[in-house]
Each structure stands twice: as structure tokens, then as C-alpha cells.
Amino acid sequence: MARAWRFGDFVNTDQIIPGRYNVTTNPGELGRSCFIELRPEFAQQVRPGDLIVAGEDFGCGSSREHAVIAIQAAGVAAVLAASFARIFYRNAINRGLPVLECSLAGTVEDGAEVELDPIRGTVRELATDRLLTTSPLPEFATRIALHGGVLELVRAHGSLNGVCGPSCDPALPAASQ
């Protein structure tokens, strides 16, 4: 059964993966150092499919994409937060880590047994039978998520034009560069 790991407001990427632990691109190493100072027991005890629930502005600070890799490598299935910082949000969408906005995410009990429905974007807290709904993904995020990540989208379309759909204005001719 999946458990919720609760964090507070303004969790920054230095806390997710401190600068002393991100001098590598190895997902295994990054996963083992995930939250190493904020919650040293996290990396040992987290189980595949667990969720992170948090308050406002999750992932603020440094642009380090190592933070998303660390969370994914630790086995976390999704992050629910009241809000996300923009670079972390892009990084998560680009790498296919589900990031769901939910104003009540920070009220889920730490350690609570939860069930994620990734299709509906809902989380059920089993002890209370409370159903948390999340905001629908923005259109660009849906398009990237449907491809499984931004690299897959670029591979499929040959360019970024798949991000904004038919309204997307292709780049200007080379003369303007």
C-alpha cells in the first residue's frame, strides 16, 4: 500500500538534493541522497509507489534537475502540492514525474495510506476515506505528459511544435536570427 510522505511549505531543491550530493548524474546515487538532511530516513524507508504531499511552492530555488531524478529514483509515484515552483514543475513534466496541484495536499497525514488514481488525478486517504481532487494539468503539460516527456515530444514532432498545438507559431525564418 502506498504511503504519503508529508512535507511543509517552500521545500527547496537544496533540501531535496543538497549541493554536496548532486555532483553526479547517477539516478541510484541521487535517489539514495534524496532529502538526506531534511528527512534522513526517507531514502531508506520510501517504497515504490509512495506519494509526496506538500504545501506551497514545492521545489523552489535552484534549477537542478537532479531533484526530480532523485525523487523518481527513490520510487515516488507522484508529488501532490498546494503549488509548485516553476522550474521544478517544468523539470518534473519534462521527465514524466506526475506533479499534481491540490490545495489540501498539505493536510494529508504523514504516513497515511493513500491510493492514487493517475487517470482521474485523485488521491484517496484510506483511513478517512477522504477523496482529494487535483487541478487538471495545463494544456502544455498534458501534451508533454502524453508523450511521456519533452524529449519524446521533440523526437515525435522533430521540434517543439507539439507543445502548444495548432495555435503554436513556428519559429521565424533564419534571416531573423
Place this chain on the structure above:
Amino acid sequence: MGTLAEEILSARVGRQLIAGETVVVPVDVVMSHDTTTALVAEGMADLGRGVARPDRGVVVFDHITPAATVAAAEQQQRARKFAADQGIANLLTDGISHQVLPEHGLIAPGDVVVGADSHTVTMGAFGAFATGMGSTDVAVAYATGESWLRVPETVAVQIDGMFPTGVEAKDLILEIVRRIGSDGARYQSVEYCGSAIAQLSIGDRMTLCNMAVEMGAKVGLIAADDATLSWLDGRGSRAPRLVQAHDPGYSRVERIELDGLEPMVASSPRVDTGRPVRELAGMTIDQVFIGTCTNGRLADFAAAAAILEGHQVAVRTVAVPASREVYMASLRAGYIETLVASGVNVESPGCGPCLGRHKGVLGPGERAVTTMSRNFRGRMGDPSSEIYLASPATAAASALTGHLTDPREIR
């Protein structure tokens, strides 16, 4: 008509854009550094594509340089190989990316700049739409010469009046961040305007734009003016695309009178906790650090030297010029000699101890006054250490006394 962000992006894509639209924009400059390039290279290998415009790519060594550990040295080998394989000639090792890109004339007003570092926003001081992204976004920008953006809404910060003696741009931005909050400009542009902008040096403007990301912003922007063009003159930068805000619609306007400002300090671990230094004066400290992309420029070294001249520091103090150009100019002006004579450890250009990896890591329970932009718990070392953000003058005054000190008390 539009905000500065809307106008810069509209000029770049050749049609009028408004906030809320998602667009794909051509990118003029793509940057990655020694701790993000290896991940960028993995993304490009995954994509199976090379760099579209090697002449518009820049790889900078600034975070852990010279390498402090074998792991850092390995990351740098991978970054060097990436630059060599991709034909990127701009491999810069002479300072912090956000400082050396402008110094080398690699950016121009009106550019769209994408960097694998959150403080890329610093270059908004030149009227460039410069934004930080993760390594995968940067890999896509290298590979396609494009990036996707949601055209941001704008928080305007209107600044009028004159700085009182002893008060600097850093004090101003700490007050702005206090008012707007650490997520008050999330996903938005912060546009600095008002009658005081014309008197702000380019360095001051960089300090303001640098900390836009500490309010959650995508960019911090100041319209290019004669001072911008004159600073860039002779550096070989491309022709500027000069735009201004026209009849802009802002989501919020914050007005600030400089005349009432005081030296400010933001307490560990929140950037938006700024308050007058005098309220915390006397707090004992263990270390002072002067430098970074926020405050490692010539005027910052001048402010520190003016206070330290002829005195000895009371706590260990580290000073790191933002670039070799700043270092050389500080040497010629005598600031480096003053600092070294005062007992300051002057280190080679780069990010220095801001990331807690070398050149002044904090031990358990230690407290530092620094000119950095972030005071997150544990950023400079042990998780129980504390970081207080302040101006170079406040940092130097505090170095002198060994406790947090209002620089006006020293002068």
C-alpha cells in the same frame, strides 16, 4: 502594447503576444555550467541530436572550479567533452556565468537567453528575456534552437528617489522580496521601473534582476537604456533589439521610495524575512562571505574595501570576485590589497562557498553573514548552520566587529 516581457517576446517572434499564451520562441543564447552540463549532454544523447547553433552555446565553469573533488573533476571532464564534441567554442572558465556572458558580449538587449541555472534571470538587467531552466529544457534549446514559454504576467516594481548613504541595491532588493514574498511573483515577470532606474549602475540592476527568482519569477527585467549600451560597447555583442513597455497591464504594482530605505538583512532560512539590520545588530557570527552573482562586482569590492581599509577582520572572511575582469579591476583599484591586508581570504573567481561545496563551508551551528541571494537551511554546509543575507557594506562592517553590524555605524 504590452509589458516589457510581452514586448521583448513579441519583438522576438514577430507578432504581438499577450500574457497567458504558450509560444515556442527562438533562443539567442543557451548556457549550461559545470554541474548541469553532464545532465544536458545525457539529454541530448537521449534525443540523438547535436547542438543546432554551437556559436550561440556557452559552457561555463563556475560552480566548483577549480574542481574540489574527484567527482567534480569528472563532471567537468564530461562538460569539456560535450563542448568539444558539439563545437562549442565558448567554454568560459573566468567567472560566474551570469557575469561573464555579458562581459564577453555574448548577450544583447532583446535576446531570449536560456540557462541551466536559476540565476540566469540576472541578465534581465540588460533587457534580455533571460530565464533559468532544468537540464532537459536546456538540452532541447541546444538541440532545436528554440524553447517553449508561457508568456508571463508582470509584477511591476516602481522605484523612485535616491539611496541614502550606506544603503545599496542589495538592501533595496531585500525590501522588494520582503514585500512581494518568496512566491509572490511565481510564473511571472518582475519589471523594475521608475525614475530611479536611470541612476542605477549596471551592477545594481544585476543585483535586482538576480533575486527575481527568489520571488518565484520567470524573469526580472529592466529596459535597456544608454547606460546598458555604453556598458556593452566594445564587448562585441550583437545589435540590440531595443523595446520598451507600452501601455502595460500589470498584475500588481509595488512602489518603493529609496529615501526611506535602511540597510537590510534577511534571516535564515527565508529570503523574504528582510528587516532593518539595526533590529538584529549585535548577533554574533562565525563567517562573512562577500561575492556571488548577486554581489561580487567591482562596486561591491569597493564598498567592502572602504570599510575594511586599515582594519583587521574579527571573524573568518572570504571574498570571491564574480569574474576575472572584476578581480583584475579590483586589483588595479587596490581593493584586493586592502582586503588581503585586513585578513580576508580572497579566492579565485566563481560561485565560491554559495553552494556549500568549497572555499568556506559552514560547520554545525555556525552563522554567516553573506552577500548571497539564498539563505536556505544547510545551503552553505551543515544543516544546523545559518545564513543571513545582506549588502557588501553590511557584510564588511560585520566582518570587522564579529557581529551583525549596520554599516552606517562604521562610517
